[in-house]
Amino acid sequence: MAENALKIGDPAPDFELVGDDGLRVRLSAFRGRRVVVYFYPQDDTSGCTTQACGFRDRYPQIEEQNAVVLGISPDDLASHQRFKTKYNLPFHLLVDEAHRVAEAYGVWGNGSNVRSHFIVDETGRLADIRIKVKPEDSVHSALDALGIQFPGK
Numbered sequence: 001m002a003e004n005a006l007k008i009g010d011p012a013p014d015f016e017l018v019g020d021d022g023l024r025v026r027l028s029a030f031r032g033r034r035v036v037v038y039f040y041p042q043d044d045t046s047g048c049t050t051q052a053c054g055f056r057d058r059y060p061q062i063e064e065q066n067a068v069v070l071g072i073s074p075d076d077l078a079s080h081q082r083f084k085t086k087y088n089l090p091f092h093l094l095v096d097e098a099h100r101v102a103e104a105y106g107v108w109g110n111g112s113n114v115r116s117h118f119i120v121d122e123t124g125r126l127a128d129i130r131i132k133v134k135p136e137d138s139v140h141s142a143l144d145a146l147g148i149q150f151p152g153k
Contacts, residue, residue, distance in 0.1 A: 006106060008129060012037070012120040013104040017072065017094040020080040025070065025092050031124055034067035036142050038117035039107045043075045043083035043093075047115065047135045052089055054139030058148065059090045065146045066122070072096050073113055107131060119145045 006013075012035075016026040027035065036055065040048040055062070055069045062069060069091035075083070080093040094101075102108035107116045117138050119128035128145035130138060143149075 006118075006126060006129060008126050010126050012118065012124055012126050013101070014124070015101045015104065017096055017101060018077060019092040019094050020077065020084045021092075022077065025094055027070070027120065028124060030068060030120075032066075032122050034065065034122060034127070034146060035120040036062070036067060036069045036117055036146070037072065037105075037120060038069065038115075038138060038142070039072050039102055039105065039113040040115055041112040042073060043079045044086065048073070049087065051115065051135035051138050052083070053087055054136065055091065055142075056087065056089050058139070058143055061143070061148045062146060065148060067146050068092075070094055072101055074099050074102070117142050 014028045016024050019025040040051055042048055052071060071093045074097050076097060077095055080095060084093050096102055099108045102113045107114040114132055116131040116133060118126055119142060121127040130141050
């Protein structure tokens with residue numbers, strides 16, 4: 001994995017990927033809202049499920065903060081559809097099979113995404129960057145960056 005050159009305040013690298021519904025999703029289409037862009041290694045594994053369900057469980061509060069969540073992994077469309085359905089995930093899972101977006105964000109390494117998240121502000125700039133995070137820590141720190149109090153924290 002290359003050293004991440006992205007810094008808070010930088011423009012978030014724009015991307016367009018196929019979502020779990022088969023439609024293309026472009027980051028810049030969310031201007032005016034905050035976006036949690038999180039990268040995870042693989043659908044339906046324990047850590048990835050913990051991270052996804054953590055965002056799922058707090059999704060109403062995330063939306064109240066004028067924010068959305070986009071999950072990105074190198075898994076294919078069918079895998080994302082199964083994962084989303086199995087855990088009733090209310091946000092897009094995006095297909096990055098060629099790992100171009102993970103590379104643009106500096107989180108592709110050793111044949112997999114490095115668990116991480118980025119908060120993109122309403123203007124398209126990076127407001128928070130967390131790389132090599134544990135599933136629970138990713139959710140907690142992303143919620144904190146959005147101004148959402150997490151129980152027990």
